[in-house]
Amino acid sequence: MDSSGHQGNAQPGAITAFAPESGDRVRAGSGRDFEIVLHVGHPKTATTWLQDMVFGNPETGFVIPWDDARGRAIAAFVTVNPYCRDATWARGFFEEELERLADDPRVPILSDETLCGDPAQRRYTGRDVADRIHQAFPRAKVIIGIREQKAMAISLYREFILQGGLLPLKDFIGTGHEALSFTPILREDFLAYDLIVGYYQGLYGRQNVLVLPIEQLQRDQAGYVKTLLDFCGCPGQLTREAEPRHVGWSALALVARRMLNPLIPTSPLSLGYRQLRNRVAYRLCGAVNRLPRGASASIERNWKDRVDRRYAGVFRESNRRLAELTGLDLAALGYDLG
Secondary structure, X not given: OOOOXXXXXXXXXXXXXXXXXXXXXXXXXXXXXXXXXEEOOOOOOOHHHHHHHHHOOHHHOEEOOOOOHHHHHHHHHOOOOOOOOOHHHHHOOOHHHHHXXXXXXXXXXXXXXXXXXXXXXXXXXXXXXXXXXXXXOOOEEEEEEEOOHHHHHHHHHHHHHHOOOOOOHHHHHXXXXXXXXXXXOOOHHHHOHHHHHHHHHHHHOHHHEEEEXXXXXXXXXXXXXXXXXXXXXXXXXXXXXXXOOOOOOOHHHHHHHHHHHHHOOOOOOOOOOOOHHHHHHHHHHHHHHOOOHHHHHHHHHHHHHHHXXXXXXXXXXXXXXXXXXXXXXXXXXXXXXX
């Protein structure tokens, strides 16, 4: 990184045409017809588990060659100003380390679950990000995690609270009848997975896009991991069952956290996890979380009933198209196909 804070040989402010021959390079000696694997989301689809137990695990055959990989991904593709930063600049965040792996049999992977969007931050720039990624890495394999939409809505609401959200569930998911130019925090079309899958397939080809439902991981961890490793051509394996990561708080603890959130100001430069107020709130809510789970039953039931009513029949057509695009038996996994 140079003194101006830019990676590699990228020129600050330079606006130049993208040179396909730079991005099209496939690492010599790799024996692969792709350069990198890109895991673009979605949030709440076991991404932390994948990053810790599979992508960052030397025995699987993956390698993450950047110490600050997620920060680089966000800087290169999400928070970038596209008026003054081009694909060559974005690629500069990754080029040097990829060159060092020229003859390495391990498969380099770049993973961040919010590259497809981040409802908790009201960020819905997934298509623009996809275009920028493709310009920087025209030869790649893409992994997209999904989760049944109603379960996803509740899981995203939980994350919204943990990131400082103040609003109740009904305002987070909306009614589906908002006035023009108004949307709920969780946009309905973010859960129509056929849109993002179809777009990435258009960029990279159907054979280079793998869709992984979290439900497959929950039912058959070994099969889920094998599918992933086979798709990426990884030479290793996961030799043991791995426990879930980031098991969620109870609904009662989350309600307590939402009530405390107005007392915990957050900086736009940080989520403020290390702030004293946040640590105190975390401990208080952690104590609530240790109460018997039955104390949360009515809240969980109310959340589920509201989400069921909100999304009744909404995603049937999308899920049918997704099944056609992927060949997945989504009905068997609990997705609504009618």
